[in-house]
């Protein structure tokens with residue numbers, strides 16, 4: 001399918017597929033659910049990422065276009081999960097990105113989409129006895145269900161009717177978001193640059 005036939009959301013997915021899989025591999029390589037200590041590190045990583053996107057979720061114009069967007073923000077839930085484990089958000093040494101404009105829409109896509117894969121993470125974390133009530137509230141599914149909620153969100157993204165130029169910026173924003181996630185992960189888990197394994201064969205998300 002040529003790029004011209006893809007919806008905006010399909011384009012975000014296609015153009016970030018390989019990057020996504022490399023992030024997935026990198027996360028799994030650090031065994032975030034093997035011990036409570038590793039899980040705390042994962043929560044700290046999530047705290048940096050969700051802090052960056054929190055203002056995007058609360059953006060007034062985006063909230064007019066995407067109903068209930070502000071309620072989808074998960075930074076406070078991550079902070080609560082950390083508090084449940086007697087810990088606090090990670091303080092990133094350096095300037096945090098402040099996504100703006102169309103690039104911010106790409107960051108938003110990255111953050112909201114991460115709740116789809118969270119289905120697997122949510123299962124794994126329950127082996128450590130954390131759940132939506134204690135320690136893992138930010139990984140819990142949306143009340144409408146992950147799939148249904150995601151399809152509604154994707155529809156809203158497409159209804160933004162972004163121009164070609166704006167879509168390119170948004171895709172760049174999503175790439176920035178995935179790239180920064182890796183930077184923070186390496187820092188928190190103490191990995192060298194380029195530590196992830198080769199990306200796995202492409203996953204068909206089947207949504």
Ligand code: HEM
Nearest residue numbers: 013023024027028109110113114116117120181205206207
């Ligand atoms: C071990 C970690 C991860 C695993 C196992 C994982 C797995 C998955 C899976 C299986 C899906 C598709 C879900 C479905 O078809 O219902 C998905 C979607 C997605 N994930 Fe992840 N993921 C991980 C980490 C992340 C992270 C850290 C981010 C963002 C920083 C992220 C962003 C996304 C996005 C944006 C989508 C939506 C793709 C689309 O349909 O456009 N994922 N993930």
